[in-house]
Amino acid sequence: MSVPAGSPAAVVFDAYGTLLDVHAAVARHAGRLGAQASAVSALWRAKQLEQSWILSATGDYADFATLTRRALDIALAAHGIADDALRDDLLGAYRRLDAFPDAAPALAALRGAGLATAILSNGEPAMLEEAVAAAGLDPLLDAVLSVHPLRRYKPAPEVYALATTRFGCAPERIAFVSANAWDAFGAARFGFRVHWLTRAPVPVEYGLDRLARARIATLAELPGLLA
Template sequence: MPQTFAFDIYGTLIDTAGVTRSLATMVGDQATLFSSRWRDKQLEYSFRRGLMRDYVDFSVCTRQALEFTSAQLNLPISDTAAQALLDEYRRLPAFVDVPTALQQLKSAGHRLYAFSNGLPDDLEALLETAGIRHAFVDIVSVHEIRTFKPDPAVYRHFLTRSGATADGCCLVSSNPFDLLGGKAIGMRTAWIRRSDANHFDPWDRRPDLTFASLSELQQAFSE
């Protein structure tokens, strides 16, 4: 039966490690560590902002996390280089399995939405550059209500915007914190576990489904 899917973007459909190649020209063999720390701090800042009710948009969290990571690792990056990295966040690549899986889900009659912490304009640019914008009915951004995942208000806002019910919607994410947020309001959840090194939080809630790739999810919903 056709249903609504809410797809997280960063880390689920779009490979945030795509900046590592650019970082390698700036910080050498520290690029992988730098990229990972930057991503972790970016999310930490969004969590803090959400709890404090002190909203700034996700691009600010991203920029401030970059500044912090550069200072913490003692790896100076020029203002010009920093801006180049921030610009690259608008043109990161999709994971290789994503375009075909999304197209097949859409062709099967499912309603696909992009659902993200990112700014609407940034997400439009990102998905267009990755060649997958056409797969989505719409983009739902947390910016519309000025808070961040996993605030329950974000997931309720998605249901309002999409017209879906919690039990008729599947939240797809590689981020456990995101899935726990959706689960808290009764959404169905599918974890994309892209690496065996990824582990789910040992809470009393688990994802309804777990897949190693988007291709596996697509196959499961095409049977």
């Protein structure tokens, strides 16, 4: 099927938090963590992202799998948890996160409309390959792009340029979807058509009420907006 004039050259998705549920790893082992499960998961995610921003800002780099391990160690230590077996199980679960229920149907509908689909992620290549395969999303993607060759993390502009290079187009021809406000802002500043995903009600950040093309509550809205 040909893509109508004015349609994006590709629809590019953030992976962690947008297509993949970053809290699924802890959810699988919540019984072993007890009442601290939600707090551990939230701190794990916060420290993972914090490290990526600090390293990029200071010109340093460690791959995302390393940041994920370091962040989990901080989260467990902060809650007084010393359990090596649990730590290993959580890290294993993080490499095989569940896809959100709306992810595969949306990707399939976009591809059915003739649109290319891709991931642009902080994840390192092996980590992404395993996660995408485990979530069953690999047949629905034309490309999985990792920041790893650049040794920089989003929201560095050169990261978003990976998508324009891959699809041979200007930034405004890329529709970008992220559930992370800071990522949506970085993509909008780069020139992408940003669709900010907020599955739960959250306040507007970074002027995204002006910068984003649309704010969506589910990926099911995308085909109607883009195809």
